[in-house]
Amino acid sequence: MEKTITAGLEVARDNLQQRVAVRLRELLIHGTIAPGSKLNERDLCEQLGVSRTPLREAVRLLAAEGLVSLDPGRGAFAPTLSAEDVKHTFDVLGVLEGMAAERAATHITDGELAEMRALQLEMQAAFERRDLPGYYRLNARIHDAISEAARNPVLRNTWQQLNARMHAFRFRSNQDETKWARALGEHAAMLQALEARDGTALRQLLIEHLQRKRDAVLEQMRVSN
Numbered sequence: 001m002e003k004t005i006t007a008g009l010e011v012a013r014d015n016l017q018q019r020v021a022v023r024l025r026e027l028l029i030h031g032t033i034a035p036g037s038k039l040n041e042r043d044l045c046e047q048l049g050v051s052r053t054p055l056r057e058a059v060r061l062l063a064a065e066g067l068v069s070l071d072p073g074r075g076a077f078a079p080t081l082s083a084e085d086v087k088h089t090f091d092v093l094g095v096l097e098g099m100a101a102e103r104a105a106t107h108i109t110d111g112e113l114a115e116m117r118a119l120q121l122e123m124q125a126a127f128e129r130r131d132l133p134g135y136y137r138l139n140a141r142i143h144d145a146i147s148e149a150a151r152n153p154v155l156r157n158t159w160q161q162l163n164a165r166m167h168a169f170r171f172r173s174n175q176d177e178t179k180w181a182r183a184l185g186e187h188a189a190m191l192q193a194l195e196a197r198d199g200t201a202l203r204q205l206l207i208e209h210l211q212r213k214r215d216a217v218l219e220q221m222r223v224s225n
Contacts, residue, residue, distance in 0.1 A: 067164055090217070092213070
């Protein structure tokens, strides 16, 4: 009986930790916690309505994703990346997403395609509402779905680790209205290529999409500095 109760409590704690990680991830991606800023435990506990234990567990999760930097003796910080870091990471992401696209065109199921169509429509609606956070969440789900449809766990895990480092940059690069509209159009073209099972076309579209995203991020970094 004692073991059953303990197991139940562990599940509840894990769920809380995951929920805190989701909210903290949003704060980092949206720039509410600025790059280079120290994560203030007291403020975050009050803001999120949790104790220090689940917050610290969530921070460790995000550190494993590369969204938080841990400095022994000093605490946790929102990481800062140089322009070279960003360029190199996006270049590799383009290769990985291109490879995933080619495989996804072969392996994606009809059910997954239907889900992608639904996500594209929701993303269009979010764009029309100018709901950038909502748009970004749907955008991320589409890229994740392509990665999963590739049916290559090594490729997927490598992509997830690198992509996590770029979340905040990808989010902020859509704040330019013209670039945002173009990105939406690119996603529509990707869906068409996926529906046609044209892996070569989808691969090229995704590589170019990531290159433009990289250039937009680097331009934004230059303007900010």
